[in-house]
Amino acid sequence: MTTTTNAPAPPNPYLVLGAAIALPASGHVILGVPVRGLQFIFFMVILAWITAKIAPPDASFVGRHAGGFLIYALSILDAYKMARVRIAQWVHSARHGGDTAASSAQPDI
Known part of the structure; x- marks a missing residue:
């Protein structure tokens, strides 16, 4: 017996990418994992502060806060x-009718 669930489509990855570039952690909020976004913001601030303290005084703004920018890039x-x-999981489940047991069953040899 096959049961199909009509799960709503997840957010467009390009929307998430644009939001994550525009505002830190907003991509994670759109995905429904705001705590993960807050964790990234926390480490962004901490590493930016650390690199600002150890960077030479003649370094550029980006150089002084390189740790924060690294975490920002990783969060994006x-x-x-x-x-x-x-999206890939949603397409796969829609293509196979939501029946994961049938797709993972091995044929008898």
Whole structure:
């Protein structure tokens, strides 16, 4: 017996990417994992502060806060990857009618 669930489509990965670029953690909020976004913001601030303290005084703004920018870039990639994975899972489940048991069963040899 096959049961199909009509799950709503997850957010567009490009929307999530644009939001994550525009505002830190907003991509994670759109995906429904705001705590993960807050964790990224926390580490962004901490590493930006640390690099600001150890960077030479003649370094540029980006150089003084390089740790925060690194975490910011990683948060953008993380949000986009999560969105892409959710879309792929949604397409796969829609294509196979939501029946995961039939797709994982091995044929008898």
